[in-house]
Amino acid sequence: xxxxxxxxxxxxxxxxxxxxxxxxxxxxxxEKIAALTDxxxxxxxxxxxxxxxxxxxTFGVQGEGTSHEHIFPFDIVPRIVExxxxxxxxxGLRQRVTALNCFLQDVYHDKKIIKDGIIPGDLVASSxxxxxxxxxxxxxxxxxxxxxxxxxxxxxxxxxxxxxxNMRCPSGVAYVLEARQVMKRTFPELFEASRVRPVDEYPGxxxxxxxxxxxxxxxxxxxxxxxxxxxxxxxxxxxxxxxxVELVExxxxxxxxxxxxxxxxxxxxxxxxxxxxxxDEFLDPxxxxxxxxxxxxxxxxxxxxxxxxxxxxxxxxxxxxxxxxAYVEKFxxxxxxxxxxxxxxxxxxxxxxxxxxxxxxxxDQLVVKATNEAGGHGMLIGSQAGRREREEFAGRILADPRNxxxxxxxxxxxxxxxxxxxxxxxxxxxxxxxxxxxxxHVMPGGLTRVALRxxxxxxNSCQGGGNKDTWVLxxxxxxx
Amino acid sequence: xLSRVANAIYWMNRYIERAENYARFIDVKLALTLDMPEGTxxxxxxxxxxxxxxxxxxxRFGKPTKENVIxxxxxxxxxxxxxxxxxxxxxxxxxxxxxxxxxEMWEQVNRSYLTVTDAVSGGRFMQNPxxxxxxxxxxxxxxxxxxxATMSHGEGWHFARLGRLLERADKTSRILDVKYFILLPDxxxxxxxxxxxxxxxxxxxxxxxxxxxxxxxRITPHQVVEFLILNPNFPRAIRYCLIKGEDSLHAxxxxxxxxxxxxxxxxxxxxxxDLDYADIGEITAxxxxxxxxxxxxxxxxxxxxxxxxxxxxxxxxxAMTKGDLQ
Numbered sequence: 001x002x003x004x005x006x007x008x009x010x011x012x013x014x015x016x017x018x019x020x021x022x023x024x025x026x027x028x029x030x031e032k033i034a035a036l037t038d039x040x041x042x043x044x045x046x047x048x049x050x051x052x053x054x055x056x057x058t059f060g061v062q063g064e065g066t067s068h069e070h071i072f073p074f075d076i077v078p079r080i081v082e083x084x085x086x087x088x089x090x091x092g093l094r095q096r097v098t099a100l101n102c103f104l105q106d107v108y109h110d111k112k113i114i115k116d117g118i119i120p121g122d123l124v125a126s127s128x129x130x131x132x133x134x135x136x137x138x139x140x141x142x143x144x145x146x147x148x149x150x151x152x153x154x155x156x157x158x159x160x161x162x163x164x165x166n167m168r169c170p171s172g173v174a175y176v177l178e179a180r181q182v183m184k185r186t187f188p189e190l191f192e193a194s195r196v197r198p199v200d201e202y203p204g205x206x207x208x209x210x211x212x213x214x215x216x217x218x219x220x221x222x223x224x225x226x227x228x229x230x231x232x233x234x235x236x237x238x239x240x241x242x243x244x245v246e247l248v249e250x251x252x253x254x255x256x257x258x259x260x261x262x263x264x265x266x267x268x269x270x271x272x273x274x275x276x277x278x279x280d281e282f283l284d285p286x287x288x289x290x291x292x293x294x295x296x297x298x299x300x301x302x303x304x305x306x307x308x309x310x311x312x313x314x315x316x317x318x319x320x321x322x323x324x325x326a327y328v329e330k331f332x333x334x335x336x337x338x339x340x341x342x343x344x345x346x347x348x349x350x351x352x353x354x355x356x357x358x359x360x361x362x363x364d365q366l367v368v369k370a371t372n373e374a375g376g377h378g379m380l381i382g383s384q385a386g387r388r389e390r391e392e393f394a395g396r397i398l399a400d401p402r403n404x405x406x407x408x409x410x411x412x413x414x415x416x417x418x419x420x421x422x423x424x425x426x427x428x429x430x431x432x433x434x435x436x437x438x439x440x441h442v443m444p445g446g447l448t449r450v451a452l453r454x455x456x457x458x459x460n461s462c463q464g465g466g467n468k469d470t471w472v473l474x475x476x477x478x479x480x
Numbered sequence: 481x482l483s484r485v486a487n488a489i490y491w492m493n494r495y496i497e498r499a500e501n502y503a504r505f506i507d508v509k510l511a512l513t514l515d516m517p518e519g520t521x522x523x524x525x526x527x528x529x530x531x532x533x534x535x536x537x538x539x540r541f542g543k544p545t546k547e548n549v550i551x552x553x554x555x556x557x558x559x560x561x562x563x564x565x566x567x568x569x570x571x572x573x574x575x576x577x578x579x580x581x582x583x584e585m586w587e588q589v590n591r592s593y594l595t596v597t598d599a600v601s602g603g604r605f606m607q608n609p610x611x612x613x614x615x616x617x618x619x620x621x622x623x624x625x626x627x628x629a630t631m632s633h634g635e636g637w638h639f640a641r642l643g644r645l646l647e648r649a650d651k652t653s654r655i656l657d658v659k660y661f662i663l664l665p666d667x668x669x670x671x672x673x674x675x676x677x678x679x680x681x682x683x684x685x686x687x688x689x690x691x692x693x694x695x696x697x698r699i700t701p702h703q704v705v706e707f708l709i710l711n712p713n714f715p716r717a718i719r720y721c722l723i724k725g726e727d728s729l730h731a732x733x734x735x736x737x738x739x740x741x742x743x744x745x746x747x748x749x750x751x752x753x754d755l756d757y758a759d760i761g762e763i764t765a766x767x768x769x770x771x772x773x774x775x776x777x778x779x780x781x782x783x784x785x786x787x788x789x790x791x792x793x794x795x796x797x798x799a800m801t802k803g804d805l806q
Contacts, residue, residue, distance in 0.1 A: 247579050248482060252484050254796045256796045257798045262482060263793060263796075264483060265635065265791075286804055297799075298800025301800065
């Protein structure tokens with residue numbers, strides 16, 4: 001398949017700078033792909049899909065009987081990020097995670113940032129992710145967000161912006177690791193020729209990050225999952241297997257005599273670190289939601305006493321609030337005295353009177369989002385919505401302005417994607433993963449989600465999204 | 481090993497073995513039916529009776545026709561012990577311990593389940609039951625082989641083997657019982673050529689005919705019963721299952737042969753010892769059916785003890801509960 005007629009159109013294309021003209025870092029890979037016959041490329045695409053199905057790389061499993069497991073649609077043309085671009089992103093991500101961690105520590109202790117008038121106190125207090133029960137908590141080593149996933153988008157001028165912070169339980173990393181395995185089988189010759197930075201050390205790094213949260217020798221680390229019906233269960237199981245740790249459910253754990261212990265065939269065994277993939281409000285029915293069956297009664301008590309470590313710390317959800325997000329650039333300046341390396345997307349807070357008036361006036365040009373929702377829920381894309389829908393949304397904003405923010409519609413960057421017998425540009429976003437332990441480690445790569453429908457800007461898997469492998473190239477002077 | 485994980489591995493294996501044995505039950509009945517003299521009425525209800533689910537069957541299906549019985553035992557999703565239900569449950573268990581078992585094991589369970597759902601939804605299991613039951617048996621054998629070849633022979637593997645062998649011991653006793661129920665109305669047939677055909681069909685259904693021939697040569701009811709109950713080397717014989725099951729139980733408990741650490745070991749050890757010193761003459765004198773019935777009850781008590789010893793989530797002393805709500 002040839003790229004000669006490939007047209008980036010009016011979008012920022014990450015691979016081509018002009019019609020049929022690859023960017024310098026992408027030339028080699030694109031030439032090699034173009035050299036394959038049509039049949040060969042198609043064969044490799046199908047082989048890749050079959051491998052994913054066989055490995056059972058699935059999501060969204062329904063209950064028994066209707067158990068239909070889906071694979072993420074996967075496109076084998078990689079998304080390439082050049083060394084210099086990545087170097088800047090990495091710097092920006094470290095900076096952002098550092099500042100967000102400072103914010104979490106501050107907002108659950110002295111609240112200096114509120115006292116200094118940087119962010120309104122009631123905006124923080126009214127956040128659903130802000131948990132009173134976490135005030136005064138001292139997580140081990142002062143780290144709150146051990147595992148972060150920060151969603152980035154690249155806009156028309158080629159600059160990356162942060163779209164969203166995920167400081168609770170970001171998922172998707174298993175797909176990144178599996179996608180890389182598949183690509184190595186699909187294009188071994190490309191890996192030999194390019195300088196793609198490896199992502200395979202992630203599970204080892206994650207284990208280091210978790211182990212450093214305790215001083216006990218040979219600590220017992222576990223992953224806490226809501227169970228097999230959770231849509232990310234595959235990932236929980238995958239990470240447990242790769243790290244060689246136990247995957248536990250709430251009922252496997254018990255807090256006794258002030259320690260958290262797991263029920264084994266040889267009696268109780270103390271647990272030192274829990275990588276929990278259960279949301280805050282379900283962690284401990286004694287402290288949060290009383291009806292929760294997923295958590296462990298007494299977990300928070302043991303945590304407060306420093307007898308078990310949790311990653312991420314409870315309470316981090318306040319940093320995921322989309323209204324709080326609007327202040328993160330200010331956090332960076334306030335806590336670190338630096339200018340943000342990766343900017344935010346311009347954001348209007350509906351709780352602010354002036355912003356709200358603007359939003360209501362320009363609904364047809366904006367994307368409105370609920371501040372506490374994720375995964376594309378509670379969202380209005382004004383340009384695509386009908387008049388009725390916009391009016392209904394305006395009503396919702398007026399009824400609960402704190403719960404909404406708005407952003408301009410972004411022209412997301414594109415990457416060539418196989419569409420039948422030729423390539424077309426499709427919009428993408430990027431979620432890199434950041435580990436905060438002894439130091440901050442940014443995985444060189446991330447989840448590239450691609451909107452497979454022509455013209456679509458929605459990359460969510462339930463709405464026609466797929467994924468691509470993300471190739472971060474190493475600089476010439478760096479070892480591969 | 482987590483109690484929940486051990487429990488899931490143990491049951492995954494019991495379910496797969498159960499599915500295999502249900503396939504064997506029906507297969508032996510089909511084989512016997514083919515050899516029945518003309519004019520004898522087909523009796524399918526004894527088959528349901530041996531599974532112990534006869535009340536449920538009567539309520540849901542009524543008449544024990546061949547079709548109803550096969551449907552109930554192979555494809556009925558409301559019968560928790562049907563082949564389909566067993567493989568579905570095995571797969572659920574496998575999914576919950578996917579990080580503990582090997583990927584090859586998971587893929588095999590997954591494939592078996594998909595094969596059976598496919599055969600049921602397409603009606604293939606009814607059009608060609610013998611072919612279908614052969615597939616179910618092969619799937620189970622493959623799983624056993626893959627387990628032995630790809631999973632470390634540690635605690636998890638021993639729970640797998642324990643589950644498989646206890647289930648098999650129970651089901652071999654029930655296969656013998658099928659013969660008992662079928663024979664009952666025709667005591668006069670004993671020793672006739674027709675009777676020999678039935679006994680060899682029964683041996684075949686336990687994959688035991690060839691091994692039996694090597695051991696005894698001629699087929700006599702006495703020796704068939706002896707082979708399937710007391711042989712220490714044939715892998716589907718009850719005594720073999722108990723000997724190897726006990727080995728696994730010792731490995732799990734960490735005790736050497738001579739000592740007993742828990743109720744499960746005590747009960748299984750006693751049951752195995754009973755067979756070690758049993759005599760086939762005594763067993764038949766006591767009445768085969770009574771013997772098998774009693775054995776099944778004792779084996780259930782072993783299962784209960786295993787649950788209590790290793791899997792039960794008992795309240796923990798000093799544990800915080802919802803009652804501690806501040």
